Amino acid sequence: MPDERVARQLAFLAEADKLKTVLRRTPITDGSRAENSAEHSWHLVLFAMALAEYGPPLMNVRRVLELLTVHDLVEIDAGDTFAYDTTANTTKAARELAAAERIFGLLPVDQAAWFRACWDEFEGNVTAEAKFANALDRFQALVLNMKSDGGSWRSHGITREDVLRRMEPVRVQLPQLWPVVMEVIERFGAAGVLG
Amino acid sequence: MPDERVARQLAFLAEADKLKTVLRRTPITDGSRAENSAEHSWHLVLFAMALAEYGPPLMNVRRVLELLTVHDLVEIDAGDTFAYDTTANTTKAARELAAAERIFGLLPVDQAAWFRACWDEFEGNVTAEAKFANALDRFQALVLNMKSDGGSWRSHGITREDVLRRMEPVRVQLPQLWPVVMEVIERFGAAGVLG
Numbered sequence: 186m187p188d189e190r191v192a193r194q195l196a197f198l199a200e201a202d203k204l205k206t207v208l209r210r211t212p213i214t215d216g217s218r219a220e221n222s223a224e225h226s227w228h229l230v231l232f233a234m235a236l237a238e239y240g241p242p243l244m245n246v247r248r249v250l251e252l253l254t255v256h257d258l259v260e261i262d263a264g265d266t267f268a269y270d271t272t273a274n275t276t277k278a279a280r281e282l283a284a285a286e287r288i289f290g291l292l293p294v295d296q297a298a299w300f301r302a303c304w305d306e307f308e309g310n311v312t313a314e315a316k317f318a319n320a321l322d323r324f325q326a327l328v329l330n331m332k333s334d335g336g337s338w339r340s341h342g343i344t345r346e347d348v349l350r351r352m353e354p355v356r357v358q359l360p361q362l363w364p365v366v367m368e369v370i371e372r373f374g375a376a377g378v379l380g
Numbered sequence: 381m382p383d384e385r386v387a388r389q390l391a392f393l394a395e396a397d398k399l400k401t402v403l404r405r406t407p408i409t410d411g412s413r414a415e416n417s418a419e420h421s422w423h424l425v426l427f428a429m430a431l432a433e434y435g436p437p438l439m440n441v442r443r444v445l446e447l448l449t450v451h452d453l454v455e456i457d458a459g460d461t462f463a464y465d466t467t468a469n470t471t472k473a474a475r476e477l478a479a480a481e482r483i484f485g486l487l488p489v490d491q492a493a494w495f496r497a498c499w500d501e502f503e504g505n506v507t508a509e510a511k512f513a514n515a516l517d518r519f520q521a522l523v524l525n526m527k528s529d530g531g532s533w534r535s536h537g538i539t540r541e542d543v544l545r546r547m548e549p550v551r552v553q554l555p556q557l558w559p560v561v562m563e564v565i566e567r568f569g570a571a572g573v574l575g
Contacts, residue, residue, distance in 0.1 A: 202409040214397040224400045227422035247442035
């Protein structure tokens, strides 16, 4: 029989598998279905690896990868809250806090604290690594919406101003990628996808 | 308009999205559907973070996370080759090599070489980081099959000897997790799931 520590680690890893069934509003690029939060997290890690050069010079890339891997785990209990749903966003913090307690609490105590600190750091959005990770989280959704012909913008009546506000962290943290954002908003605005 | 370098990075990241549609033989833990290779890669990164203590003392964890994030990208062209399909495995290397050339070749030249080196390192299975990553790749499939009541073993007539051979890297690289493997093989053997 595996020892208690291994058993707790495996309980956490098996529970984490459920993130594969949490659906986001953004479709995958072929438009065939909604993206789930597990594959979204993988995609963000790949974004971080490919776009790390646009982060600040002393950024700890390992930490960015860790934050992005962990950042959505609370959605297993709390669900994905659509970025443009203002009602759901008022209860989001409380729902996610309870989820963090339960899900990270499956781990051995030392690791529960470490994983929780990853999630807190991402949510706090204060460190260079968290700011970079949060900006990528916004930017990746734009890339998927761009590639799926408007994606969640089209189906939810989103405006140029909504997207501009949502992408503000990209303007601040990833200025070299801002021309992409502006070009996409302009194009989908002109096409009538963004109101 | 974004500059050429950004455009190539985005072309690669958009292409990588297709890994979300490559299906593996192993089901997710609720048994509802096959796991895809993108969410599988995310799960492996989380495995590496939670189980890093079982790797060698000087292991570079950042490198492990990078290898695991990149290791299945070639499946976008080459498909997932079932571990126990000996015929498909004879052509796997050539198919994956061509895929690596094309997919990493979407990136700017310096990054194409760096990502290709990640994939080569994982496949080479020589460095401590690659050995740890490869062993986790085997172990995660066992955990999913265990949690989904036999998963791909049940549907493909797999034997105890097949699984023992497949899990050999776990015995060598992750000896502290070997009791889990033995217990699972014993249990599913006794239940008649493994021949």
